[in-house]
Amino acid sequence: MRLSVGAVSLNLCLALYFTLVLNLPILSHFYRILSGLPHYDAGFALSIPLVLLAALNLVFLPFSWRPLQKGFFFVLLLLSSVVSYAMFNYGVIFDATMVQNIVETNTGEASAYLNASVLGWVVLTGLLPGLLLLSVKARPSAKPWHGLARRLGSGLVSVLVIGLVAAGYYKDYASVGRNNPHLNREIVPSSYLYSGFRYVQNTYFSQPQPFVQIGTDAKQKTTPNAKPSLMILVVGETARAQNYALNGYPRPTNPFTQDLGVISFQQVRSCGTATAVSVPCMFSNMTRDNYSDSRAKHQEGLLDVLQHAGVTLSWRENDGGCKGVCDRIPHEQMPKDDPTLCDGESCHDEVLLKGLADSLADPKGNTLVTLHLMGSHGPTYFQRYPDSARYFTPDCPRSDIENCSQEALINTYDNSLRYTDQVLAQLIKTLQGLSDRYDTALLYLSDHGESLGEKGLYLHGTPYAMAPSEQTHVPMIGWFSPAFAQEKSLDLGCLRQEAQQGKFSQDNLFHSILGLMDVTTQEYQSQLDLFHPCRLG
Structure with a gap:
């Protein structure tokens, strides 16, 4: 018998999985930061995964429509699993430059990153949960407006949770965020999706620029009878x-x-x-x-x-x-x-x-x-x-x-x-x-x-x-x-001193x-x- 779950409940389950498993790198980082502080509120520490869960649930809701949900999140689970591995094991942050590095990496370089640890991680945290997602039966709403109402209700609860936490711990979040501005680049999947969007936008949809020549006035100084420089x-x-x-x-x-x-x-x-x-x-x-x-x-x-x-x-x-x-x-x-x-x-x-x-x-x-x-x-x-x-x-x-x-x-x-x-x-x-x-x-x-x-x-x-x-x-x-130093009037003693200082x-x-x-x-x-x-x- 196949497990049957409503679209909104499935969305919450996915948000919970992303929070506790695929966002383990940022949670670990957050708690390392807190452990380095002289003191912090225990309630603030406990609220961190709750806020992340509410935020992800809210962000995922537009993709929770039944025709889209399974395929979209299956791909997202696989991609996020790879990103999570790189972040957790190597401390990699997927900003726009990192996305550019990935796109410009050739197959030979990319294959160097494949190993049993990566494959095991992706299978356990990406492929198997993805297959489970595909096997779940999405239970339709009795009436179309019921589904819309549930989504609105789920979204409002998420907003309420974030608002209540912000009311109690805004100063704590502001302080940690101000001193660690890179934390928002570590949230999976928003970090790499936003960076990927920026890369695509800048690479393929930016306004064409004319190619500019520089240094067209360049000339070589010549010394008669001197050997060429190499x-x-x-x-x-x-x-x-x-x-x-x-x-x-x-x-x-x-x-x-x-x-x-x-x-x-x-x-x-x-x-x-x-x-x-x-x-x-x-x-x-x-x-x-x-x-x-x-x-x-x-x-x-x-x-x-x-x-x-x-x-x-x-x-x-x-x-x-x-x-x-x-x-x-x-x-x-x-x-x-x-x-x-x-x-x-x-x-x-x-x-x-x-x-x-x-x-x-x-x-x-x-x-x-x-x-x-x-x-x-x-x-x-x-x-x-x-x-x-x-x-x-x-x-x-x-x-x-x-x-x-x-x-x-x-x-x-x-x-x-x-x-x-x-x-x-x-x-x-x-x-x-x-x-x-x-x-x-x-x-x-x-x-x-x-x-x-x-x-x-x-x-x-x-x-x-x-x-x-x-x-x-x-x-x-x-x-x-x-001979090169003499021809160029280069004082190597001076250069050694400059190189040191x-x-x-x-x-x-x-x-x-x-x-x-x-x-x-x-x-x-x-x-x-x-x-x-x-x-x-």
């Missing part, structure tokens, strides 16, 4: 500065570059906490304070300005794409056909070195090559380095990293950083081998950092205003051949590269060129 710009992935031995970390994560004369910039902040924001931002002429994703998509950036100036450019890709910044210059996705470096889905970053020296053997003027690393892309950090680079053990050879010990997780992440250091050292040696044809330099800058369980957070993508330093403090490393960000990249490549344009701002104070000319 710079390799390496865009890192998910590396955090705290784990760099060059920055004082006690573990040997930079053994390959530490004796090559590199300069590590100690205090560098990212523009965002995800690739979809940081990469377009760092290559744009905008700063983090005035950055607009929409404007960046409809405007040229650093590479376009260098191209206007006649600099020879190329982009080699081993991550999830250049996010539009390389679209108008020669670029290539590295093939995944090398069995020693690739598994068919992804490749270790050494693949970026294949054929690089040969492609640069014949100088074609001042040249900038950009390499986009896979770096330390999680959660499958163990797939970012070959077995030969498995230095710190035991590591964590799985994607459900929250189930690894902290020691194993750190070991795995540090192995990925150590392997990146090995790749950078190989690049520097490649540049040294080209010194008879070019004045050479390398600059490495990661797009954003990573959380590894600190404060209950994993991965990245936390809204910038509340992001921990682990996600925004990024490594930046420079290497400059003696100065505070920089990805805002500096646009102007610093223009300065090093001796490109003049009205877009250039010397105050944002981090090398400018140490150039003697």
Whole structure:
């Protein structure tokens, strides 16, 4: 015999399930906040799930009509289950930027997040409740107006509950909300549905913008009889500065570059906490304070300005794409056909070195090559380095990293950083081998950092205003051949001091590269060129 439930009662049951199960992350967070307060009213603490239940019941009512209810909530249960898992286990918040990250993630990256823990959670909290919902018989109302009356009554009761709680505890809710403004972004399903709506609206329904060229006046300074300059710009992935031995970390994560004369910039902040924001931002002429994703998509950036100036450019890709910044210059996705470096889905970053020296053997003027690393892309950090680079053990050879010990997780992440250091050292040696044809330099800058369980957070993508330093403090490393430093009048002693004491960000990249490549344009701002104070000319 099938269970028979009225539409309004079923709506309340769904609201209760969402409150106590799928919104467990926000309830846990709320009570963690309360536990940190010197004192709080017990009635206020007890009212939190009641208010959430009433609010969800009210929001769900418009979708409780029988032809819509089952199908709509079956899909909602599945989606909310996935979101709940990410929030509960990784501390992920689904704002508009996170939705953009998800949409722009390729299948290879997405598959890295699939594991037994995710599937088990989704089956238990999403699929099985969804199947139960489909099996329930929706009992029709005797008369159409009875159903309407019940819905109005249920809605009024919800409003009354919220009003009574607000009358008694408004100051408590206002205080917690004011000090923790991100809490409203954690409610399932409203958080991700609203963010998804914003993303779709901004992406597909915003007013078309004309594409804007910048730096069309760009020109290169020329020095007679000088060798051309060759710079390799390496865009890192998910590396955090705290784990760099060059920055004082006690573990040997930079053994390959530490004796090559590199300069590590100690205090560098990212523009965002995800690739979809940081990469377009760092290559744009905008700063983090005035950055607009929409404007960046409809405007040229650093590479376009260098191209206007006649600099020879190329982009080699081993991550999830250049996010539009390389679209108008020669670029290539590295093939995944090398069995020693690739598994068919992804490749270790050494693949970026294949054929690089040969492609640069014949100088074609001042040249900038950009390499986009896979770096330390999680959660499958163990797939970012070959077995030969498995230095710190035991590591964590799985994607459900929250189930690894902290020691194993750190070991795995540090192995990925150590392997990146090995790749950078190989690049520097490649540049040294080209010194008879070019004045050479390398600059490495990661797009954003990573959380590894600190404060209950994993991965990245936390809204910038509340992001921990682990996600925004990024490594930046420079290497400059003696001939390059001499040609550019670059005082390396001064630069080492600046790297130790100065505070920089990805805002500096646009102007610093223009300065090093001796490109003049009205877009250039010397105050944002981090090398400018140490150039003697």
